[in-house]
Amino acid sequence: MADEAAAAEAGCKVGYTVTGQWQGGFKADVAVTNLGAAVDGWKLSWEWPSGQQTGNAWNAKITESDDQVTATNVAQNAKIAPQATVKFGFMGTWDHANTAPLSFSLNGVTCVHGGKQLTAMEHTAAMQPGWNLGNTLDSTGPDETSWGNPRITEALLDNVKAQGFKSVRIPVTWSAHLGQGPDYTIEADYLARVKEVVRWALARDLYVMINIHHDSWQWMWKMPTEHDRVLDQFDKMWVQLAGAFTEFGPKLTFESWNEPQFTGSTGKPQEIALNAELNASFHDIVRRSGGNNATRLLVLPTLHTSTDKEYVDPLVEQIRGLNDPNLIATVHSYGYWPFSANVAGGTRYDATVEQHLTDSFDRVYDSFIARGIPVILGEYGLLGFDRHTGTIEQGEKLKFFEYIGYYARTKKITTMLWDNGQHFDRNAFQWKDPELFAHIKSSWTIRSATAYTDQVFTAKPSPITARTIKLNLNGTSFTGLYNGNIALTRDRDYTLNGDQLTLTASALTRLSGSRNYGTNAVLTARFSQGVPWRFYVITYDTPVLSNATGTPEKFEIPTNFRGDQLATMEAKYDDGTFAGPHEWTAFKEYDVAFAPNYTDRLTTLKAEFFKKNLKDDQRVTLTFHFWSGAKVNYYVTKSGSAVTGTTA
Template sequence: MKDIRRPAHHRSRGPGRLAGLLMSLLVILGLSGSTALAATDGTAQQALATIKVPSGAKDAVAAMQPSWNLGNTLDAIPDETSWGNPKATRELFKTIRAQGFHSVRIPVTWSAHQSTTAPYTVDAAFLSRVKQVVDWAQAENLYVVLNVHHDSWQWISKISTDHDNVLARYDALWTQISATFRNEPRTLLFESVNEPSFDDATAAQKTQLMNELNTSFHEIVRASGGANKGRLLVLTTQGGTPSQDLMDDLYTTISALHDSNLVATVHYYSYYPFSVNVAGGTRYDTAAQNDLTDAFARMHDTFVDRGIPVYLGEYGLLAWPDHNHPDRVERGEALKYFEHLGYTARQAGVTTALWDPGTFAYLNRDTLKWQDPALFAWIKSSWTTRSGTASFDKVFVAKSSRITAQSLTLNLNGTKFQSLWDGDTKLVAGKDYTVFKDRLTLTAQALTRLTGERDYGVNATLQARFSRGLPWKIDVVTYDTPVLSNATGTPDSFTLPTKYQGDLLATMEATYADGSNAGQTSWTPYQEFNAAFSPDYPNGTIILTPEFLKALRDGEPATLTFHFHSGAKVKYKVTKSGDSVTGTAVTES
């Protein structure tokens, strides 16, 4: 790796240099003479919001809970509507506030609107639009976190090889932002940079560069005066990653700045195999739960317990929900994750900001309605209480077999089980079900009634109710083992005819005869859901993606094992030979 060293001629960033840079950029922004002086020395403008911000950073950040991200909007490249969302409106923020959020993070990508050469001027119209959106949010009594977003990988990541130019552009950007928002109320927070990464740098160099960006940001904002003297500033780890070493680095930076108005930020998207459903991560299991618990314990111990508030700037699952594709994360397992995260964050004293990419995920920006109100109800409930869950949200009853009793393990989460309901009908304990400690068992008699004529699919949806929180829904599903059929196609288009028979696809293993892994995800036999394979339930097929097929060895059969949520496993062989692909169902004796 190339050795990147800090240039010996690098200038210090004292107040004199910063003041000069501020004045020159005020001229760029069209503020000169007495206007520029008024901008730098004038009294603060009247507060846009009526929120009384606590004086202590820890209390202020606590008052921001819960938080929401205006994702894929002002951070879209190159323009606000480029990634499918409509322009932000004040009505949007009114909706967010009415839904119980107390703050919003407004990610902004500046690259398409900033000159790439000195003096790195930001387009005045874009800066005005950002200010309009920020002011709308504050006018709806929301705290706002404003940042530098995808610039992190577009040009800031090149700081290791183009140090002086990148740093000068970064400094110029924050100087202009600071000048524009200098007199905004303290409900506005600045965040240094989103998920920064550094190309072609050693670990030590990355640590130094991260510290340099955070420190430069801090010095520029504080030197700009006005309300920026005491504004809450949010400093990040590399990549927004909550690993211990990177949080220790950030703690060192914050401690050295001797500023009581600083906030640490990281992101959390769950245990990776679970978050994208790869490597067999189909359940919110012990590994996934421990990953979350450990991450929040680190946040608490590294920062919160030492008096530094933590703003979790983004959380969610990396590929869920996505209403344009089949659910790669099983719904009930996702609900467990959100329930657990809300509780754990409260215990750790961490303020959480839901990452919302927009119309096809959580809040539909056109209708201002939640795409999935029941999902949002679980997220919202987690802000204040715990809810009981179970080992799964489905009970599978085989159509081809005699009906027998089925059991689930209850995850009480500090609650008490109270009752089980089928719609408006309360089931009878001892007759329809039994509960022993944490074991809920549905009797054969109840399942016979609930499955009715035993059509494939969901026959009934029960509700397990607990002493507090939301009820846990349990689908009673009639199924039989899915049946796959032979098929032919090409590496660009291949589907397996599939009779699902009420079952749902969980994951796919792919191996060769020698035991090695097949497919583009070579480090595990369990390939990534929707990236290597995808169920098409309406058309009765399983799609193998071109990326998966083109990664197969030519002429060598790969054995695929499809795992279904009922527990059924079905094998299939697929062979790519040049421009053709042949699939053969495997009949096991």
Template sequence: MQSRTPPPLIPLLTPLLTALTALAILLGLAVAAPTAHAAEDRRPPAVASAQSTVAAMQPGWNLGNTLDSTGSDETSWGNPRVTRELLRSIRAQGFNSVRIPVTWSQHQGAAPSYSIDPAYLARVREVVDWALAEGLYVLINVHHDSWQWVMNLPTQHDAVLARFTATWTQIANTFRGSSDRLLFESINEPFFEGSSGDAQNAQLLHELNTTFHGVVRRSGGNNASRILVLPTLRTNADQARLDELTATFTALNDPNLVATVHFYGFWPFSVNVAGYTRFDAETQQDLVNTFDRVHNAFTARGIPVIVGEYGLLGFDRHTGVIEQGEKLKFFEFLGNYARSRQLTTMLWDNGQHFNRTTLQWNDPSLFRQIRSSWTTASSTAATDQIFVRRGQTPAAATIALNLNGNTLSSLHHGSTQLVRGTDYTVSGDRLTITGPTLARLTASGAYGVNAVLSARFSRGVPWDLNVITYAPPTVRAASGTTNGLTIPTAFNGDQLATMEAVYSDGGFAGPHNWTSYKEFGAAFSPNYSGGEITLPAAFFAEVRDNSTVTLTFHFWSGTTVRYTLTRSGSTVTGTPA
């Protein structure tokens, strides 16, 4: 328990120290973080409510691509109108909080009042009230306004600050009587164009956050003590960004403040580029380092943290950009490690995860893993795929298990429990499926998944192993233009992991020319049902004219297939190598 009674001199010095700290920030000077003792001495009892509130918000979910759309209506980005039934369903899935991103700019009038359309403000109020009535904590913000007009603060300072002030004045007045389970977030992923660099960016964000804080607090009612959420620059968790926000917290000296960052994973893995197809040690360490920095900067000092958005950036194109098992391992580790660092997480969902029409999960296995991670360390494995080559007698397959302190209880194929010692063996963290068992499971010879084995453990959710029959994929000659090339492909039960592109002189071709491995879904895309691999215009936009490029397709079975591209003007031809 922290000390709640400051030494006699602290109340006298606090206003002076706060003023000096704020001045230093505004001048772009470095501000040292307070010592743990000083933070304890200055922190009044109300900080416990911020900590307990943020803890009670775990886990959280984002109502993305809806009220934050930049069109004229909440349906303009493809999602249906929000219903109370949707929010009730989210609560039933085990979520305790919902972040409702809101973009205001297209619903605002001109200067100087910047009046928000009363009908839109009422609609936001209606959705918020529904969520509160369903027992959810709610977080609302100023969202895509960040890149529509707020980013112009360096070059249009007075106008932007006036609009920001007017926006939050109207929001604050609308919700001043709302439950204290409603939180406000100043601005989503803030950044600035035309600034002189890091020092000015820090000063400008400090100004925005303190302006927001003052407007809300002065509006009175429940806003006088409402929990307010402040972001780092771009909601980034680099140490410099954390230090800047720490200085703002010190200057404001308000116990009802919460820090927020976003996390979308180690970038190459998150978008599947540069050969980072697996949730490997480097990708895991990036997550550990990020959450440790945030914990040390804030939660270890009694300042709660909300990871306001998390997911994988590749999901922006398609959830299949990352292979299923690697995806599950990422979310399993993230949920558990965030819990160990006392970070409240809010899943980013733009409609691709929870279907807002059917009110069902599009990928139940993914949500099963995410939900388990909130309370339990489930076991995973090095892979969720066992490949058996068609026409060959299968050898035994050994898979490394990440037991997470658990033990393997049983292995099932559907409702049938396999026999330990006959169908499979276990040695330490190694599970081996015998050759005869694999032969039996793939006896049909059909390409693709022939069986799903469920490894069940002493706690947590099962880990599924897909037994796949395959033959080496083949590709055929094709012709097209730099607007796109479609390569006829017989996948033969296999799946594409990544693609390399190299010029005949050894240089790297295509986008991201610092690596031979191209970005999945951006530089190439497989279509399994259509039997083709597509190279879009974005790939050829960065391929030299009059050049020859060797493509190497890497498949999850370990098979590689080479293909030769020749570009001449806008004409492109391809042949198997």
């Protein structure tokens, strides 16, 4: 493997090449080129990123303390004329990894280094797939643990890489670690901590992206009314960051800022112009800082990191105008909003949700990628996941993630999963929803089959009948249906007609057993490739709600779910007008206005439901929609600090 660097205008460059490697040992050659004034006597220093150790050397004397290494000239090569190169080599040992050094310095001067410079397209493709280290260094609190995640460790990054990720986006919020103007000095310890995490990630051969993150809505969004102050603070931060990270090689990219937004503007044209101004200033500062930053890949966002045409087109124009081949565009995608947040009845991954994704990625491809500008999907996921991943029904969210990964791949968009701690457990190093990650990972290379639903409900008071479910084969072939490891028998237990899978009444009767409420069996459909699809055979009866009293801060409805699961809730006054938050729709937001508690058998109406547009002393009819298709009405009246709920 080789680590060869591009030239800089002054200083030095280092070419580091492992010319032989075997279990536990390696041989390395080093070429040092002097790009400055003549040198008479030299020391080349570096740090081992993976705990390697040096052994015998030739054409240099090597000393080592812990991971710090210094190579000193011998008599015959002490002098290095301008533009001249000296070479030496050594034997070394390694254990778990043999990662090239991330930084070299010649007589105290940092050298240009860090690996082969790829084109922007090649670099972006090599970053696929990516992962966000969210809600950690981007915390707005005093410490990276302020938002509930543990302190970042090398073990975390080892495990993230082991999941198959090739890149890590490290969002960083700097506002709590800045001195006052006019200098806006970044706190030295915090900057050192960010550099440490970046170094750890790079040492694992991960591509890394850092940015200015929640500063966007803390102070940067005031730019329309505080233009000069915001620009000055932004510029001085990037001057410091460019200088601090110039030693790192090309696997580190800079993103100017996260989800550009403004308040108090005169409208969208001004906001688009301000985003362009900040992007241009960022580009100029980094490029003028020289060294590795002269050609470092820089990531520029659209306004709101939106995929809408009105925001995409101006960034296309700006990037083309900058005439810099080392620029990447970035957008975010959380899907069609009613589905993503589970509001306005958006419970299902349907044709509208899929078309929204298709249109967004087609627009990004046609506008940027087809013109030679690579794109990073810097964040993707579902908005309801910011609370917990149960806001969207399991099968519906699996279909969303399967498609978004597949379609981004076909459009050559690099994806970076947003993970604020809700996906990968940063203590146990396990996925909290392994089935979800299986679909995400599968989508990086192939398609997996899905189905219209993963739930097969049978009503307890009624005889069991056959159920037909539409499969979404996605180019795969159905190979069998299993109950655990036991294969069900075709034509007896199920039939398949094209994409129509029918479970027979006799099979469902057998699988339902004594018909206790809830899941009686879990079936697995297997296909020619990809992740199997699960069907839950569920016995249910219409849920029963009971009268209740409470307050707007705490109102819980006793609910005997009887095996059913809550999908959504409508709220209307007696005159038919919509009640509660989001007054433009009868269907309220899951887990924001209401939430089921299956363990304690309660349905909670949250404070948000009562404090947003709910009138006093007017009865509200709540209609609870369940996944079985059952609907149950309930009646609520708020009177000052008292809330009464009745079934009739």
